[in-house]
Each structure stands twice: as structure tokens, then as C-alpha cells.
Amino acid sequence: xxxxxxxxxGLVKPGGSLRLSCAASGFTFSDYxxxxxxxxxxxxxxxxxxxxxxxxxxxxADSVKGRFTISxxxxxxxxxxxxxxxxxxxxxxxxxxxxxGGMTTSAFxxxxxxxxxxVSS
Amino acid sequence: QSVLTQPPSVSGAxxxxxxxxxxxxSSNIGAGYDVHWYQQLPGTAPKLLIYGNSNRPSGVPDxxxxxxxxxxxxxxxxxxxxxxxxxYYCQSYDSSLSGYVFGTGTKVTVL
Numbered sequence: 001x002x003x004x005x006x007x008x009x010g011l012v013k014p015g016g017s018l019r020l021s022c023a024a025s026g027f028t029f030s031d032y033x034x035x036x037x038x039x040x041x042x043x044x045x046x047x048x049x050x051x052x053x054x055x056x057x058x059x060x061a062d063s064v065k066g067r068f069t070i071s072x073x074x075x076x077x078x079x080x081x082x083x084x085x086x087x088x089x090x091x092x093x094x095x096x097x098x099x100x101g102g103m104t105t106s107a108f109x110x111x112x113x114x115x116x117x118x119v120s121s
Numbered sequence: 122q123s124v125l126t127q128p129p130s131v132s133g134a135x136x137x138x139x140x141x142x143x144x145x146x147s148s149n150i151g152a153g154y155d156v157h158w159y160q161q162l163p164g165t166a167p168k169l170l171i172y173g174n175s176n177r178p179s180g181v182p183d184x185x186x187x188x189x190x191x192x193x194x195x196x197x198x199x200x201x202x203x204x205x206x207x208x209y210y211c212q213s214y215d216s217s218l219s220g221y222v223f224g225t226g227t228k229v230t231v232l
Contacts, residue, residue, distance in 0.1 A: 046223065050220075061218075101155070
């Protein structure tokens with residue numbers, strides 16, 4: 001079945017780095033734009049970054065621009081998020097999500113279960 | 122900071138109809154970008170409920186409906202059921218941010 005499974009979360013000190021992965025299955029991964037979305041404990045959803053199907057286009061929320069890098073490997077059906085210079089306010093559950101529709105009209109129709117990132121000393 | 126504003130909470134008795142508003146601006150909903158809605162049950166990932174303002178994915182009951190007008194959108198839940206207790210989020214695209222935006226979220230309580 002169509003599935004996204006995140007991994008790579010954990011506890012990291014402020015200023016540290018972490019790389020999240022998202023394994024896709026059950027659909028043609030290379031056909032879809034993908035995004036990372038996060039949710040701080042007890043808070044709402046915040047879009048973090050998207051990447052186009054062929055990696056030609058990426059974009060980031062201002063809150064992570066210059067610190068996070070999104071990438072994908074279509075041969076491995078995998079999405080990644082490299083997170084550097086982590087701050088306490090980056091503490092959240094990170095979800096990968098598949099986009100349906102065009103770039104500016106996209107809805108997120110498939111979500112992973114999420115992976116928790118905690119930034120604390 | 123969310124640029125789409127939703128009421129923090131709404132409630133209703135079983136069988137009643139409730140609506141959730143999502144207020145944006147001229148750079149997102151008012152610019153004509155589609156609005157989508159998600160349901161997040163406690164401890165789970167969000168689930169797409171409405172896409173393209175008013176369309177339901179396969180498997181979503183027709184008790185859920187969406188609409189959009191001007192700089193706002195609404196989600197209606199008719200025939201409220203206990204399993205509808207969840208958080209609901211709207212989402213759109215914002216041209217000034219060049220990215221996706223979510224609403225502040227609304228907790229629905231079934232009395």
C-alpha cells in the first residue's frame with residue numbers, strides 16, 4: 001500500500017546536526033513533489049520545505065532557510081532533510097508528505113507517521 | 122506564525138452541524154489559491170479531508186464539506202459523530218512567502 005516512513009529523529013544539542021529520511025513505497029515516487037512539515041509539541045502544523053519531482057526546485061520556510069537542506073534520491077524512493085545549526089525551537093515531530101496537484105495548488109494527500117526531533121542541552 | 126486564522130475550538134452535540142472558518146488574505150486564499158483541510162486525531166498524523174476547496178478524497182464521508190469565498194474558507198461537519206473529535210487545519214499557498222501555509226488549527230469537541 002501507499003506508505004511513507006520517516007526515520008532519523010532523536011535528541012541533539014543546540015547547534016548540532018541531524019539528517020532525517022523518508023522511505024516511500026506503493027507509488028511512483030519520482031512522479032511527485034514532496035514536502036517536510038513539522039509540529040512542535042502541543043502546537044499547530046508548520047510547512048518546512050518542498051522539493052520538486054526531479055529536484056529542480058526547492059523552497060524553505062523562512063524559519064529554516066540557510067540551515068536545512070531538502071534532497072531526494074528517486075532511485076532509492078527516498079526523501080531527506082539535512083538539519084544544521086539546530087535550535088530549541090526546531091523541536092518538533094517532522095512529517096514527510098506527498099503533494100497532489102500543481103505546485104501552488106498542492107494538498108498533502110499521504111503523510112508519514114512522523115519522527116521526533118528534540119533539541120536540548 | 123500562521124497566516125491563516127481559525128477559531129481555537131468549536132463544539133456540538135451528536136447529530137448537529139458545526140462549521141470551522143479559515144481566514145486568510147490577498148496573498149493566499151484571496152489570491153485564488155486552493156484551500157485544503159486536514160483532520161488530526163489525537164496522537165496520529167494529519168489526514169487529508171478536503172482538497173481543492175470542496176473535493177473529498179475517496180473514503181471521506183459526505184458529512185464533511187468545504188467551501189471558499191473571497192479571503193476565507195469554511196469546513197462544515199454535519200451529523201456530528203463522536204469519532205469527529207479531532208483537530209482540524211486548513212492549508213493554502215501564500216505568494217508573498219512563496220510557500221505553503223497552515224491555519225492555526227481548531228479543536229472540535231463532541232458534547
